[in-house]
Amino acid sequence: MNVLVIGGTGTTGSLLANLLPDARVGTRKPVLDDHVRFDWDDPSTFDAALDGVDRVYLIPPVGVADPAPVVESFLARARLVRRVVLLSSSAVGESATGMGALPALVRALPEWAVLRPSWFMQNFTGDHPVAAGVRDGEIVTGTGDGKVGFIDAADIAAVAARALTDPLPHNTDHLITGPEALSYADAAAIITEVTGRPVRHRSVSTAEMAARLAAGLPREFAEVLAQLDEDIRHGAENRVTTTVLDVTGKPARTFRDFVRTSIG
Numbered sequence: 001m002n003v004l005v006i007g008g009t010g011t012t013g014s015l016l017a018n019l020l021p022d023a024r025v026g027t028r029k030p031v032l033d034d035h036v037r038f039d040w041d042d043p044s045t046f047d048a049a050l051d052g053v054d055r056v057y058l059i060p061p062v063g064v065a066d067p068a069p070v071v072e073s074f075l076a077r078a079r080l081v082r083r084v085v086l087l088s089s090s091a092v093g094e095s096a097t098g099m100g101a102l103p104a105l106v107r108a109l110p111e112w113a114v115l116r117p118s119w120f121m122q123n124f125t126g127d128h129p130v131a132a133g134v135r136d137g138e139i140v141t142g143t144g145d146g147k148v149g150f151i152d153a154a155d156i157a158a159v160a161a162r163a164l165t166d167p168l169p170h171n172t173d174h175l176i177t178g179p180e181a182l183s184y185a186d187a188a189a190i191i192t193e194v195t196g197r198p199v200r201h202r203s204v205s206t207a208e209m210a211a212r213l214a215a216g217l218p219r220e221f222a223e224v225l226a227q228l229d230e231d232i233r234h235g236a237e238n239r240v241t242t243t244v245l246d247v248t249g250k251p252a253r254t255f256r257d258f259v260r261t262s263i264g
């Protein structure tokens with residue numbers, strides 16, 4: 001089994017690569033022995049990255065309005081690849097423009113899985129706007145009291161590892177959440193309690209959220225993200241699944257446990 005992990009230096013991909021030590025890590029800047037140059041913006045990198053590969057963890061190009069054509073041309077060149085595990089999102093429906101077209105491409109393969117995780121716990125750390133809010137003491141979203149089944153990226157990676165390596169292909173969509181649905185106010189309260197640093201949540205209108213996000217992102221992308229906050233406000237992410245337990249045999253990590261180890 002030869003696995004290519006696209007986005008293998010990223011949030012879920014790096015954790016997946018740790019679970020699959022023989023995997024090849026796709027990155028635009030290869031520095032380690034197991035790295036191979038892979039760039040969605042440079043299709044001349046596809047063939048060498050795919051050489052000898054029969055399974056792929058596929059993170060589509062990020063921030064591209066219509067990623068289907070380039071993903072389709074990549075899959076057309078992946079002649080030896082039997083199994084693809086696609087990282088999609090619980091927030092992306094089949095009818096959504098852009099990423100919504102990708103699951104159908106993957107389902108055409110003999111062996112596949114589509115991962116549909118909810119929002120990552122890791123958004124509360126690193127350079128995500130929510131993480132900046134944690135540092136500033138005020139998380140600003142357009143989500144109101146809407147709840148989200150926040151999921152640890154390590155749990156997503158564990159599901160991906162099983163979907164890539166289980167003898168029987170999963171050939172299904174996996175809706176992946178953490179063990180509880182929390183509002184951002186709930187999450188802020190947990191961070192305050194665990195770290196002792198006061199953090200609160202302030203909800204703003206969708207228009208204000210789009211304007212805030214547009215300070216650091218293209219306007220169109222900022223509007224899409226603000227709309228996803230509105231969807232959360234209307235309950236779109238208020239659900240939990242047992243996928244992590246069902247697929248890996250281990251329960252999904254709680255947000256409180258994540259905060260204990262990842263937010264100082």
Ligand SMILES: NC(=O)c1ccc[n+]([C@@H]2O[C@H](COP(=O)([O-])OP(=O)(O)OC[C@H]3O[C@@H](n4cnc5c(N)ncnc54)[C@H](OP(=O)(O)O)[C@@H]3O)[C@@H](O)[C@H]2O)c1
Nearest residue numbers: 007008009010011012027028038039040041089118119120
């Ligand atoms: N954050 C969430 O809450 C959430 C929820 C559900 C789904 N998702 C999905 O997760 C994915 C992104 O996750 P993330 O924000 O945590 O990002 P990430 O996985 O950290 O993504 C960055 C990775 O993408 C690679 N990359 C960037 N541009 C590339 C290009 N042109 N060609 C090849 N590789 C490229 C980077 O590799 P190099 O820099 O090494 O090249 C890096 O490994 C998205 O598909 C998103 O829909 C996110």
